Amino acid sequence: MIGRTLTDIRAELEGLAEPSGEYYVQCGRTGERPVPVDGRRFPDRETAVQAVRVAHAYRATLRRYDPRAPWYDFVVCEADASPGGDRTWGFPPTAASESPSQRALVAYCHDLAGAVFEALSTSDHGGVERAVMDEYLAAAERTPDRDRLCLQLLATMATELQSRLPEPARADALQRASAHLPAVEGSARPVRAALAHLRSVGLIDGFTLADGHWDRPRAVTVRGYELRSREERLPTLPLSAETVRRTAGRPRVATTATPVDDGWRIRLSPAGPTAGSLDTATPVDG
Incomplete structure (x- = not known):
């Protein structure tokens, strides 16, 4: 395999995230927030746009290991703009009530x-x-x-x-x-x-x-x-x-x-x- 590993890409995304940020990334078609953007917030729209690029790189790398991994159309959202802004999701897609331990697993x-x-x-x-x-x-x-x-x-x-x-x-x-x-x-x-x-x-x-x-x-x-x-x-x-x-x-x-x-x-x-x-x-x- 050539290129960055999942761990490398995840570390880059974590460097962009800010727990109190007002922006998040989700799939524009389904509203899901899959790994690696699940539960993460970003301080401004520009940083969130960078996170979208990183998330696409992560999902592309993931599909090298798991071709069944679904595709997502990532978009940037403002937390206050959607009542579902605080919902968290994992891959494979799960209910919003799924525990953090499942996402960690x-x-x-x-x-x-x-x-x-x-x-x-x-x-x-x-x-x-x-x-x-x-x-x-x-x-x-x-x-x-x-x-x-x-x-x-x-x-x-x-x-x-x-x-x-x-x-x-x-x-x-x-x-x-x-x-x-x-x-x-x-x-x-x-x-x-x-x-x-x-x-x-x-x-x-x-x-x-x-x-x-x-x-x-x-x-x-x-x-x-x-x-x-x-x-x-x-x-x-x-x-x-x-x-x-x-x-x-x-x-x-x-x-x-x-x-x-x-x-x-x-x-x-x-x-x-x-x-x-x-x-x-x-x-x-x-």
Whole structure:
């Protein structure tokens, strides 16, 4: 992929936004305010016009990763000029009452998928990139719930990376993907920090330590995980990616996933040739 990433474009838009601004951007046909202009205000009309250009660039980049992403005819509106000026929307289109956590989840899925696509394209894994998209489009045809399409993209990506790349290449892809995501500080307890982040974006409801200590956890229990198991594997790409980007040395990675009453019990071990491989889709045990 050539050009700016979704993260780059989102950062540019955030630089234009002002919480107390009197202008906003919406689709002139539908009245929707999709990612990346959802909930954002701008200080004046000129800045809002710049935001329209940035929003078009974001949506064009998004369609490289998700060709099903809808088109919008963006226009600038003054907040006081419309009774619906304060409504917020996400992609896929949702009700105005949709929670901010759902919008955060959609944005996170797109950011992580985009970062991995960028990593694949810069490491000569174009065939894997095409396979991910082909499988995703096929799976999307079988997904009636549009709110789950971004989750379907992550699940498909996790499965295809697992089946098509050897462990060293998967590890390299996740390290490269980190460069296309917002910077985070390293952590002495990277698994806990990773899970906390996944909870903050709504990908999981909660987590607990099941075995070991947080500095060297051997198992964790995850509740309310939005990604579903497929082909006897649980997509663990988000946990792997978030742990890798917070670990300076060998990360602790998922080795097996066991269904329990309140979610999944995920066993962990250090990544490497003599321990756990860096799976993006972890075998389901039981």
